[in-house]
Amino acid sequence: MNINDIKQIKLHDFLAAIGCKPVKQYGVNLMYLSPLREEKHASFKVNTEINQWYDFGIGRGGNIITLAELLYNSSDVSYLIRQIERNAPSSVSVSLPTAKPITPQNSFEHLQVLPLIHPALIKYLGERCIDVETARTICKELHFDTRGKHYFGIGFPNIAGGYEIRNPFFKGCIAPKDISHFYAEEPKKVCFVFEGFMDFLSFMTLRRKENDGLKRQDYLVLNSVSNVHKALEPLSHYEHVQCFLDNDEAGRKVYQALLTDLKIHVTDSSRLYAGCKDLNEFLCRQNTLPQKPVRNLRRGL
Incomplete structure (x- = not known):
């Protein structure tokens, strides 16, 4: 096989050949327990249409070659080809779970997923x-x-392969809509929960000042209060859930739902930014508020 032949191998067939099978299917997206690390909840996605993978836990993705680089800890292409050939599926074919066609919430066409560089979007984040x-x-x-x-x-990616979308004039999503779940490098007993990704990014911005990154903590973003039922199963595997929800009726209802349905310790941390509707408002008011509340937020974590 040459490299072009290798790239034609279906990723889901290759994964089946090395003993990895999907645990969920959302349209053309298959979700796996990551073959690259230990995890309890599937956060490794394969898009069968474009034959690409993405691991939400490490923020990496690509084709079968880039996957092999991580699997076999080598950048030697000839070595990687030999390893893939050794495991290349001949008659192995994964049995995909049946799934009902998903009707998009919006008619998005010609979707391009690019690095975040557009000046208008950078300005919006700054605002x-x-x-x-x-x-x-x-x-x-x-x-x-x-x-x-x-x-x-x-x-902002979710676990099902969809995206929440924001710009200064638009708020929506590309289906399927689902929660987003991020895992630390090592298993954690606590998970931090947010309603939307702007609050999550606000929290991460505050933590950046202490060099405390994505890989040191588990986070779950609902992406909608209506997704709270989808969060119950993954959150049930933790010992403690810490909620950074909006200071409004919807946020209180989500907290009560988690408190009622989860048989673990659930904490309401919205008091740490009392007087603000949400974490983003708290972040934006930093320059006008005394520094003590900011330190209190960090100390409360």
């Missing part, structure tokens, strides 16, 4: 007081057409 480099480690720049017009926005 929300979000650290740009922090946002770039998680978010993408999405370009798409809908109803005959071209749009672009900040894309």
Whole structure:
């Protein structure tokens, strides 16, 4: 096999040949327990349409070669080809779970997923007081057409392969809509919960000042209060859930739902930014508020 032959191998067939099988399917996306690390909840995605993978836990993705580089800890292409050939599926074929077709919530066409660099989006993040480099480690720049017009926005990935989309004039999502779940490098007993990704990015911006990054903590973003039922199963595997929800009726209802349905310790941390609607407002008011509340927020974590 040459490298072009190797790239034609279906990723889901290759993964099946090395003993990895999908645990969920969302349209053309298959979700796996990552073959690159230990995890309890599937956060490794394979898009069968474009034959690409993405591991949400480490923020890496690509084709079968880039996967082999990490699996076999080598950048020697000839060695990687030999390793893939050794495990290349001949008659092995993964049995995909059946799934009902998903009807998109919006008619997005010609979707492009790019690095986050557009000046208008960078300006928007600045207006929300979000650290740009922090946002770039998680978010993408999405370009798409809908109803005959071209749009672009900040894309925040979820566990099902969809995206939440934001720009100064638009708030929506590319289906499937789901929660977002990020894992630390080592298993954690505590998970921090947020309603939306702007609050999550606000929290990460505050933590960046203490060099406390994505890999040191588990985080779950609901992406909608209506997704709280989807969060119950993954959150049930922790000993403690700490909620950074909005200081409004919707936020209180989500907290009560988690408190009632989870048989673990659930903490309401919204008091740490009392007087603000949410974490983003708290972040944006930093320059006018005394420094003590900011230290109190960090100390409360």
